[in-house]
Amino acid sequence: MTVAPFVVDIPQSDIDDLHRRIDMARWPERETVDDWSQGVPLAALQDFVGYWRNDYDWYACQKLLNDWGMFETEIDGVAIRFLHVRSPHAEARALILTHGWPGSILEFRRCIAPLTNPEEHGGTAADAFHVVIPCLPGYGFSGKPAVKGWSVEKIAQSWGELMRRLGYSRWFAQGGDWGSAVTTAIAVQQIEGCAGIHLNMPIARPLPEDMAGPAPDEAQALMKMQRYQDWDSGYSKEQSTRPQTVGYGLVDSPVGLAGWIYEKMWAWTDNEGRAEDALRRDDMIDNIMLYWLTSSGASSARLYWESFGSFGPKDIPLPVGASAFPKEIIPAPRKWFERHCPNLVHWGEPEKGGHFAAWEQPEAFVKELRVAFGFMK
Template sequence: MEVSPYTVAVPDAVLADLHSRLVNTRWPDSIPNAGWSYGASLDYMQELVAYWRDEFDWRAFEARLNAFPQFTATIDGQNVHFIHVKSPVPSAFPLLLLHGWPSSPGEFLKLIGPLTDPVAHGGRAEDAVDLIIPSLPGFGFSGPTTEAGWHPARMADGLAALMTGLGYEQFFVHGGDWGSVVASQLALRHPERVQGLHLTFLMTSGLRPEDGDPTEEESQLASDQAMYSMTETGYLALHASKPQTIAYSLVDSPVGLAAWIVEKLNKWTDNDGDLESVLTKDEILSNITTYWVTATGGSSGRLYFETAVAGMMGPAIERVEAPVAVAIFPQELYRSTRRIAEHNYNVVRWTPQQKGGHFPALEQPELLVADIRESLRELR
């Protein structure tokens, strides 16, 4: 596998075009005082876009990315971008960090220092890891996928090949959202190589007859999930059935892309009604701009379609037998209980967290770092 060094360097013309589009935004109407009840709040979107247009500094985020070693490789015909940070500790072991939608490796920047150099961040040398943080095929600086069939199993095989090319025969994997799904496929398809998983998001199949009656907690979770499925999964249905239709808006309109992502950030974070209590405008816009400058708003959504066509939506048919540590953040989308999860995963550690939602690496990085460290001690 040929690995090439990579530096993020978005052309000035791309940023100038973005600014022009933001200046000439054609805004929709909104019901007065609607807030977020109909979707992305018009008042908030106008405030965010004004900041994007007049104050946001993409070059500063580029510099943050470029402070870490980045590379690209061609795997199974697809360009794959990844950050690869080796620990200064010689005994460090490899950890693959996998993002989901609508995210990118930028989600994990706060974790890099504490995980690769724990002594410098109040930890112990024996907790040190080498980090490999790819952009999933179709996302971010990996660029759009160029052929059909890039579902989680194929991604898992591609990432296994990447780890081989980097010289790591065995490794651990952390994942949330689609990253958790791909991590599970890695453990199923390459069991001799995956030493353990750390997950914040689970795909489970529910109770079985031999489990008896649901607990009060399980009944509440089932009710919450039914309501979520009824009111919050329109995006999923569109991505899984007609991703090309929404792709025109996501690639042609920066405000359309921002609204599509920001509405999810607002709903999926543990923010008590104030998105910017957990994510700054710069963090929000760094992620959105990554999708914009790489034109991957449409191709990232194709992952849902490819997964559905492959018959892989929902829990995997096989149980993940690699040891799994689970961090349970209270505002995660699909919450479960340990006895339900154990039907689908070999759960060896189950740790409820005090606060946080679907993007813990951004929302609560200290809690996530601590849980990853403690989990990997047990998994090892």
């Protein structure tokens, strides 16, 4: 039950090994189209990986993580490593933020200061939070479960235990992607201490009558859902059925890992044609490094095997705030979502942003949290 400091300390030999593997990479031939319809274009990935090899500095990211302050504790045999940044306001509320795949704790990098020091970022002392940002089990610096059973429900229970160990008797939870599933599971199970949640990927499904006569926003959601199933969900089918198989390549090849993740940085962000329109290149590589340095290609994919079947609508008894960013990959109109939320206190529709809401639009994301949790005091 001990909570102790955790220092990120990657040896230079790991960086040298990464560079050697990139230098030895075998590249496929060029795609036969002039767009991304067959995946990441060869020229785009070679440019991205070339920057990673020659211009990127991991140790700037390592310093950032250590300056924020990382900690560790063991829960049911798995080491959970997490950021814990306390607000200077003693009366600040506690908030646990959960990332998804292929993201990491770094998704929230530009939200930490506005959440903990709101008066310096357009807010008031009443908007202050102590933030806890854990690496999911099998992701980043957290340990890798050695036995099956680490579902979103179990992770939700573990987050409750983590918050208890940190001394928070009343707290709030937020998440998108797998973070949305974990955060929903916290509310559904009514984990002790949780007073309300916010989701930036609200999950809901249409009823037959919705599909028979959809409103414009419902018709658009149905179209996006179908496109996702037809053209964008192959990664999830592989990871939910054969995570070990796909893991060999992701752990062994930095180019393979970069292609697997960079494509989603392009496909799932609100951009003008390039992933770099929405996310800084160094930030994207920082994120990929949390998968590469920890060899977590298989262990992160395994969460799909554990819980993909339970990634669906749930009735949520706690106060809920939700934000529907316009380029979310699986949209849920308010009409569908509020059926599951008798206590929906906030529904926001920011003007810009995609699947990685906190990462792409930190100011809008923080504003949404302030409004939503403002109704839960």
